[in-house]
Amino acid sequence: MALRSAGLNLTAQRIAILDTVTHRPHSTADDIYRAVTERLGSISHQAVYDTLSTLSERGLLRRIQPSHSPARFETRVGDNHHHLICRTCGDVRDVDCAVHHTPCLTASDDHGFSIDEAEVIYWGICPTCTAADATARG
Amino acid sequence: MALRSAGLNLTAQRIAILDTVTHRPHSTADDIYRAVTERLGSISHQAVYDTLSTLSERGLLRRIQPSHSPARFETRVGDNHHHLICRTCGDVRDVDCAVHHTPCLTASDDHGFSIDEAEVIYWGICPTCTAADATARG
DNA sequence: AAGATTTTCTGGAATAGTTCCAGATTCAGA
DNA sequence: TCTGAATCTGGAACTATTCCAGAAAATCTT
Numbered sequence: 001m002a003l004r005s006a007g008l009n010l011t012a013q014r015i016a017i018l019d020t021v022t023h024r025p026h027s028t029a030d031d032i033y034r035a036v037t038e039r040l041g042s043i044s045h046q047a048v049y050d051t052l053s054t055l056s057e058r059g060l061l062r063r064i065q066p067s068h069s070p071a072r073f074e075t076r077v078g079d080n081h082h083h084l085i086c087r088t089c090g091d092v093r094d095v096d097c098a099v100h101h102t103p104c105l106t107a108s109d110d111h112g113f114s115i116d117e118a119e120v121i122y123w124g125i126c127p128t129c130t131a132a133d134a135t136a137r138g
Numbered sequence: 139m140a141l142r143s144a145g146l147n148l149t150a151q152r153i154a155i156l157d158t159v160t161h162r163p164h165s166t167a168d169d170i171y172r173a174v175t176e177r178l179g180s181i182s183h184q185a186v187y188d189t190l191s192t193l194s195e196r197g198l199l200r201r202i203q204p205s206h207s208p209a210r211f212e213t214r215v216g217d218n219h220h221h222l223i224c225r226t227c228g229d230v231r232d233v234d235c236a237v238h239h240t241p242c243l244t245a246s247d248d249h250g251f252s253i254d255e256a257e258v259i260y261w262g263i264c265p266t267c268t269a270a271d272a273t274a275r276g
Numbered sequence: 277a278a279g280a281t282t283t284t285c286t287g288g289a290a291t292a293g294t295t296c297c298a299g300a301t302t303c304a305g306a
Numbered sequence: 307t308c309t310g311a312a313t314c315t316g317g318a319a320c321t322a323t324t325c326c327a328g329a330a331a332a333t334c335t336t
Contacts, residue, residue: 009282009333029322047284049323067203067257070322084251095245107233107260113222115262119205122245123251147304147311167293173279185313208293 006058016040017051018075021061026083026092029084032073066092066121080118086126088133095122154178155189156213156238159199163212164221164230204230204259218256225262226271232261256275 003018020035021027027035029048036043041130052073055061062077066085072092083087084093107115125133141148141156151174158173159165165173167186174181190211193199199271210230222231243266245253263271 011283011332013284042298044285046286046324050284051247065205082245084249084253086251087254092250093249094247095247097246107220107222108235109233110260110262111207111222111231111233112265113224113231113260113262115222115260116225116269117261119257119261121257122248122253123250123253123255123257124251127250130252149303149312151313174291181316184315188313204319 002060006055008054008058008103012040013043014051014055016043017048017132018055018060021073022075026064026072027074027078028070028072030070058073064092064119064121082120082122084122084124086129087123088125088129091126091128141197144193144198146192146196150178151181151185152189152193154181154184156193156198159211163214163232164202164210165208165212166208168208185211202230202257202259220258221262222260224260224267225261226263226267229264229266 003014008014016036016039017032020032024031025037028054029045032052033043033045033048037069040082040089042086052061052071056063056073059077061073064072064074064083066072066083069085074094076094077110080097082095084095084099085091107113107118141152147154154174154177155170158177162169167183167190169188169258170190171183174186176240186214190199190201192269194201194211197215199211199213202210202212202221207223207228210258212232212265214232218235220233220235222233223229245251246257
């Protein structure tokens with residue numbers, strides 16, 4: 001199991017958190033807190049935050065931090081995918097790299113930086129919200 | 139003047155803020171507050187935040203919100219440039235689009251969204267911090 | 277099973293950045 | 307000069323997150 005190979009002890013909390021994020025990608029810490037509480041009976045906020053940090057550090061989770069949103073987590077790590085977020089409902093979708101093979105890690109001018117990540121977020125309005133808006137306007 | 143053509147009254151505060159951001163791109167609200175205070179004698183935090191919001195809404199400023207950083211503002215709007223940020227010192231540089239002509243607005247799969255912005259941030263370590271780190275390690 | 281270590285717990289305080297309030301005042305433009 | 311826009315003061319509120327510190331519990335090792 002992933003936790004084991006990352007050198008982490010197996011605890012009910014870690015398993016539940018990892019599993020929750022696997023089934024509900026792009027969850028916030030609070031989403032996770034609620035899901036795990038339901039599943040285990042209870043968990044502390046600190047345990048959730050601690051675990052999310054640990055799992056992110058060890059590379060089992062990827063943390064994404066969209067503007068005006070709490071951090072979100074996903075288990076799809078190691079590839080170069082990006083995100084598409086609805087400005088209205090906040091829905092997050094995965095998007096594969098537009099130009100393929102980690103192209104986004106290549107800036108046109110790197111200013112001498114050693115770049116380790118390209119964070120790409122597409123912002124727009126999802127079809128559902130577009131439809132709802134059209135309906136509301138009559 | 140830009141303020142005028144955006145239909146905004148000319149006030150000393152707005153002029154000073156716009157001017158400050160022009161000369162110091164990627165300023166935070168607090169940077170701006172301090173610079174304008176020095177320039178005008180005083181300004182309120184609220185006026186700074188109000189003005190930054192107004193100018194951003196009217197398209198005179200672009201707001202960027204890097205993770206773990208307060209919002210930053212710049213007057214370079216309307217083009218499709220991105221940002222390169224040093225993880226160590228927080229230095230922000232402009233980067234032209236890697237693939238040219240607003241390519242970044244094109245996701246490989248738009249999921250039916252109407253995309254209006256592609257936010258691209260390259261993360262890395264700047265040459266100065268790399269050098270400093272090498273020196274510190276001896 | 278015991279011991280050592282890791283993890284989680286409670287619960288409260290603190291933080292940063294920003295927004296909101298509400299009423300008074302000042303200012304720009306017509 | 308008038309009107310509405312903009313700004314002011316000053317304090318409270320907010321969200322997401324981190325930090326604290328010691329106690330308790332669970333996990334892994336032997």
